[in-house]
Amino acid sequence: MNGSLRPSSSVVDVQLRRGPAGLGFNIVGGVDQQFVVNDSGIYVSKIKDDGAAALDGRLQEGDKILAINGVKLENRTHKAAVELFRTAGEDVELRIMKKLPLHMNGPSPSNSESSGFSLGILAFVGVAALFAFIYMRHTRKHF
Known part of the structure; x- marks a missing residue:
């Protein structure tokens, strides 16, 4: 590749079982508190050590959460997204868009x-x- 083509984003489904400390990650974003300029999506801000997400290993900080149990998160407030997580049940299916690396081509810093x-x-x-x-x-x- 010559760097002029941008690779497509990777969308994956992740199943997590809620543990004693919940799903084991924090979120940021929403239409009322954008985390990314011109994007009101919900993003993973922190993966908690030994939580369900850390033990699974597929969810990473910076990933965008597109849906919870089939319910899309676009155009939702932060509070509404938190409520969906809170009431999602024991087994939770997340549709996520993996974050793109900062340096797509060329040398690392x-x-x-x-x-x-x-x-x-x-x-x-x-x-x-x-x-x-x-x-x-x-x-x-x-x-």
């Missing part, structure tokens, strides 16, 4: 930093070699 450092060293070695070549050329004795 750590690779970018090390590449810049490597280029700096390479430039320094090149300049040193050039000066050495010029010095040797001018100090050579001609017979």
Whole structure:
């Protein structure tokens, strides 16, 4: 790929069984408190350690929750979404849109930093070699 095509979002269904501490994650968003600009969706803000979501492993922070037990979450307030979660029962089916990685193509930030450092060293070695070549050329004795 050349970076001009955006991959499609991944929508998956996740079944969770409510544990002693609930489903084990927090949410943000809604039409009354947008988490993402121009998007009133409901997003996972935190996965609680040892909760149902953490033990399952598929739900991640930043995922968008599209539906709970088949009930769509679009155009709902935060409070209405919380109420749907609260009354969802023991076994809960979530339809989620997986978050897209920040860097779709190209190096990661750590690779970018090390590449810049490597280029700096390479430039320094090149300049040193050039000066050495010029010095040797001018100090050579001609017979």
